[in-house]
Structures are given as structure tokens and as C-alpha cells.
């Protein structure tokens with residue numbers, strides 16, 4: 198099986214252009230802001246003065262913009278698909294171990310139910326990114342005392358990985374739009390998490406499905422074909 202040709206598409210070119218045009222002035226603003234801060238600290242000796250609160254606010258907003266551009270680029274320029282036979286159970290167990298402290302901090306239990314194939318042909322980096330996004334979404338939607346479960350199932354012809362939570366669930370309108378780039382209901386969200394998950398699934402020739410009811414939790418399932426490989 199040959200590699201698909203990797204020509205930059207229109208979105209990728211536009212994204213790189215926009216990121217470049219925004220990042221350069223942003224860097225300059227950042228540098229000038231720290232010069233301003235330095236000079237002001239000589240004029241205003243009290244570090245709690247209101248002017249420093251204002252400066253910190255501006256710096257915070259600049260960082261937000263910079264983070265947004267980074268996430269935007271990650272979405273628009275995902276790395277080339279690199280499929281290998283990987284121990285998916287081990288991969289998900291490691292990921293859960295990495296996420297457990299953050300879940301525990303919020304009082305949410307993170308559980309694994311891995312009955313799917315031991316190994317599968319997947320891009321480990323991309324699969325981890327996708328599941329990480331799903332666990333983060335689940336955690337953000339689930340109040341203390343709730344549960345998040347990462348499951349695998351499947352046979353020789355498909356691997357299913359799902360992330361379920363006992364959280365707030367989605368309205369039908371939200372579920373409808375959830376996979377669209379930049380759709381978010383969160384104040385600090387960028388709305389690129391689920392589109393990335395869909396992209397990862399489609400790169401593998403698979404798909405994503407969302408089952409959710411308001412107040413009844415959410416399950417997002419990735420179905421990836423051919424875990425047995427070529």
C-alpha cells in the first residue's frame with residue numbers, strides 16, 4: 198500500500214499564512230509590553246499598582262491568542278499518518294495513568310474497560326491526541342463524583358475506542374454542531390477538539406459517533422477499521 202501524496206491543501210496554506218501574519222505583530226506586542234513593564238517598574242515602585250494589573254491582563258490575552266494560533270496550526274497541519282502495529286491496550290493504559298491525577302483532582306474517577314484487540318494498526322501519536330481530547334471533554338463535562346470510562350471493543354476487522362462520561366450531556370443542537378470546527382459552548386474553548394478527533398478517525402479510514410442526552414452523559418466512539426493490518 199503506497200503513501201498518499203502529501204501536497205499542502207488550501208486550508209493548510211491559508212492557516213500558515215494567517216498564523217504568520219498574526220504571530221509576527223503579536224511577538225512585537227509581547228516584546229514591547231515587557232519593555233513597558235520594565236520602564237514602568239522604575240517609575241512606579243509599588244508592584245501592586247493598578248497599572249501592573251492592566252499589563253498582566255494584556256499579557257494574558259496575548260498568551261491566549263498565541264495558544265489559539267498554536268492549536269489552530271495543530272489542527273490545520275496535522276502530522277502525516279504513521280501507522281504501525283501498536284499495543285493499544287498498553288497505549289491507553291499509559292494515557293489513563295497520565296490523566297488520572299487531573300481527574301482525581303476534580304473528584305472524577307477515570308476507568309478502563311479494555312476488551313478490544315491487544316494490538317492494532319494505528320498511528321499511536323494521533324490516537325493518543327484524539328483520546329486525550331475526548332477524556333478532557335469528558336472531564337470538563339463531569340462534576341465531582343462522576344465517572345469517565347475509556348473502552349475498547351472490536352474484532353479482527355475493527356477497533357472501537359469509546360470515551361463515556363456521566364456528565365451534563367449535550368442538547369440535540371449541540372450534538373449536531375459538536376464536530377464542526379470552532380463550535381464551542383465553553384468560554385475558554387476553541388472548538389477544535391472534536392474536529393481533530395474526527396480528522397484522526399477519517400485519516401485511519403474510520404468514523405466518529407456521538408451518543409448524548411442532556412443530563413444523561415455522553416459517549417463518543419471512534420471506529421477504526423482493519424486493526425489486523427494489511
Ligand SMILES: Nc1ncnc2c1ncn2[C@@H]1O[C@H](COP(=O)(O)OP(=O)(O)OP(=O)(O)O)[C@@H](O)[C@H]1O
Pocket residue numbers: 330334335336338362364365366367371375376380381382383385386387388389390391392414415
Ligand atoms: N463529553 C462531553 N459532554 C458534553 N458536551 C460535550 C462533550 N464533548 C464535547 N461537548 C460539546 O461539544 C463542544 C465542542 O467540543 P470540542 O472538544 O470540539 O471543543 P471545546 O471542548 O469546546 O474546545 P477545545 O478546542 O478546547 O477542545 C463543546 O464545547 C461542548 O459543548
Ligand SMILES: [Mg+2]
Pocket residue numbers: 330333334389390391
Ligand atoms: Mg474539547
